[in-house]
Amino acid sequence: MIVLVTGGSGLVGSAIRELIESNPVEGEKWVFLSSKDANLCNYEETLQLFQKHKPTHVIHLAAMVGGLFQNMSHNLDFFKSNLDMNNNILQASFECKVSKVVSCLSTCVFPDKVTYPITEEMVHLGPPHPSNFGYSYAKRMIDVANRAYHEQHGCQFTAVIPCNIFGPHDNFNPQSSHVIPGLMHRMYNTIQNGGESFTVMGSGKPLRQFIYSKDLARLFVWVLREYQEIDPIILSVDESDEITIKNAAETIASAFGYQGELVFDTSKADGQFKKTASNGKLRKYCPDFKFTPFQQAVKETVDWYKENYHTARN
Structure with a gap:
């Protein structure tokens, strides 16, 4: 079993690498790739990468990602780059007879106007939020391609849909990051100043x-x-663990020990108000899975960030 992980140096890839290195399984070889290994938007480079490593399994994490404001101003870039990348990974996997591919979607693929909680069956029931429609539609097409490859060729290609992810090795650049790492970066600098x-x-x-x-x-x-299904599966904390951005900011401030005042600039866009996802399908498979408490996870991430500030993606 040779597992090829695209985006292997990013947030999720780094977490998987640490998990695998601390819990190795005999008969499994894991290869973690970064953007330095190949331009996955170029099919020939992608195919050469697959021919070199000969994977039997693929975890596809690589993507062009960004926060709310970057998405709003670059929807075309997000659409084209992610569409090219995803198509190349799946086609190379098919040509090289990869046994299984697990791609990573996002809860932003779901329709903007939808009933809550969101379930896996709702992915294509309407247009996504206009703030990041380019990224969202490109990601949705992975699900379409997975079904088509399975129907036409019997490929075991599937996808997961995580809620908002954070942790060590995140992108902390406030111009392109998601909300939690962006807040951490700016709060660190505020404290230093x-x-x-x-x-x-x-x-x-x-x-x-x-x-x-x-x-x-x-x-x-x-x-x-x-997991043996072609249909995607939502990987999310429980609905009861949903919090406001204000709660998140307060938790980050507490983890830093910051005593200053938090001010909310209501002139800036909020983006989608909520996208509550159901993890009912996950709980049927893994009823006893224990998630790390949010406060603990934030504290561990803040501590990592302070220790690695000068080498982190800022």
């Missing part, structure tokens, strides 16, 4: 489910080894 107040973009009212990258890594490996 002796700032007495900290501004959070937006009202702080939107609701989100956050999953710790180390928990997601355990679930990803379970999907690779055990």
Whole structure:
């Protein structure tokens, strides 16, 4: 079993690597790739990579990703790059007779106007939120391709849909990051500069489910080894663990020991108000899975970030 992990140096890839290195399984070889290994938007480079490593299994994490404001201004770039990348990975997997591919989607693929909680059957029931439609539609097409490859060629290609991910090795650049690492970066700098107040973009009212990258890594490996469906599966914390952006900012401030005032800039866009996802399907398979408490996961991430600030993706 040779497992090729694209995006292997990123947030989720790094968490999977740490998990595999601490719990090696005889008969499994894992290869973690980064953007330095090949341009996955180029099919010839992608195919050469597969021919070199000869994977039997693939975890496809590589993507062009960014936060709310970057998505809003670059929807075309997100659409084209991710569409090319995903098509190349699946076609190379088919040509090289890969036994199983697990790709990573996102809860933003779901329709903007939908009943909650979201379930796996709702992916294609309407247009996604207009703020990131380029990224969302490109990711949705993985599910379409998975079904088509299975129907026409019998391929075992599937996908997972995690809620908002955070943890060590994240992208902390506030211009392109997601909300938690962006807040951590700016709060770190505010503390270093002796700032007495900290501004959070937006009202702080939107609701989100956050999953710790180390928990997601355990679930990803379970999907690779055990999950047999072509249909995607949502990997999310429970609905009861959904919190506001304000709660997240307060938890981050507490983890840093920051005593200053939190100010919410309501002139900035909030994005989608909520995208509550059901993990009912996951709970049927893994009823006893224990998620790391949010406060603990944030504290571990903040501690990692402070220790690795100068080498982190800032």
